[in-house]
Amino acid sequence: MNANDIWVVIREEAAREAERELYMKHFLEQHILQFDRFSEALGMLLSVKMASRHFPPQVLQELFDDFYRESPADVDIAIADLEATLERDPAAVCYFEIMLFLKGYQALQAYRLEHWLWKGNRKSMAYLLQNRMSEVFGVDIHPAARIGKGILLDHATSLVIGETAVVEDNVSILHEVTLGGTGKESGDRHPKVRRSVLIGAGAKILGNVEIGEGAKIGAGSVVLDDVPPHYTVAGVPAQIVGRTEEAEPSLDMNQRLMRRSKLR
Incomplete structure (x- = not known):
């Protein structure tokens, strides 16, 4: 599926869960239902996950926005990773849960931002995010x-x-x-x-x-x-x-x- 199609499915999944589990309604509205595009929601989610007192989520959100705007192929790659996870992981039953809760998927998308920064000769920023990714997800992937x-x-x-x-x-x-x-x-x-x-x-x-x-x-x-x-x-x-x-x-x-x- 392309980004628009998969986002329709993810929003539908989240909306059903928000009706079923009222305690999650606000969370799902914040992280999925308020957004019109998959890349915006994914960037915001990862920004919140990886934020620290040194780098607030607003700064990281700008980085992710730049990344997905300048490298739209990485949006398609994020979708391919999402589909791969749903197809191969028997514990994964719907797209929105993979996106929100599976740290392997989240760490992989964080790496992709770091790799983009590395290729753009922004190595210090790539290293900073790699370090933070390791702390948050317990995953250590070199940006190169x-x-x-x-x-x-x-x-x-x-x-x-x-x-x-x-x-x-x-x-x-x-x-x-x-x-x-x-x-x-x-x-x-x-x-x-x-x-x-x-x-x-x-x-x-x-x-x-x-x-x-x-x-x-x-x-x-x-x-x-x-x-x-x-x-x-x-x-x-x-x-x-x-x-x-x-x-x-x-x-x-x-x-x-x-x-x-x-x-x-």
Whole structure:
């Protein structure tokens, strides 16, 4: 859906909930029903979430307004992330709840502002917001990292993504995942995660390694080497345990590991 269509749906969802749960009516009016556009409401929500005594929400709201006005593609990306979350997270049952209550989604949209600032050589402001995002959401994504669209950050607590990491489209990442370096090396030192990869909870992917398209990383694994496309790895250190059963594991969210006997 485009921004206008999805905003109609979100407003309808919020209006029904406001009638059903009267104690939330004022909250929903403040955060959704008073706005005509999705980008305005999302920017205001994140501004309030990330505000501090050093940066009041009004200042952050201006930043988000500039961001979405100058980079309308990021509004479409925010919608793609919203749809990905609804499709893949069984706990997500409607759009307005994802937008208002799921911190993985919120942290991802905050990162996108930080990345825009970083690309515009506004690095101090990007770092300031990254620091605040880490405090508020428990998520640490370097502003220089490159993250595609249709991303699910499920729970997201203790997620770390390093400076030179790349995450392509339609990837699903669970909590306590690290896309990090291996030590004090400089330069291009973080993982490259290709399309449609599923990364299980607690996995650590370290160094400038490539996780091939459609691969699956088992929960708790430590990955130090490249993973071929459409293969599953698990263990410490991670080893290949089979081919993936799905072309796009990130969409199915099936974390079962194939037995070695099925390896072809």
